Amino acid sequence: MDINEVLKVLGNPTRLMILQWLKTPKVNFPVANQLVDADEEGVCVSIIQEKVGLSQSTVSIYLTALQRVQLVSSKRIGPWTYYKRNNETIEQFQRLLKNQL
Secondary structure, rough: OOOOHHHHOOOHHHHHHHHHHHOHHHHOOOOOOOOOHHHHEEEEEHHHHHHHHOOHHHHHHHHHHHHHHOOOEEEEEOEEEEEEEOOHHHHHHHHHHHHHO
């Protein structure tokens, strides 16, 4: 894991906010009508985009950046893509950062 790359990704307030919201998706997103359980499979990109209030392409770029450094994972179910936190990687990042500082 490249700590500097993760810090760059988290340096964007919107990406950081998305990651924070995904910590408790049922509290932060209107997922009651989603076809899958948000805690298990994640949150549909369109729901994330609606909450963020930016274009679909911008939100997709943000989610791709989070996925590139493995802070989130994605899963395609039918025509929809769902994103959820990768808590294992987040914990690893926290440990590395603590050891570095």
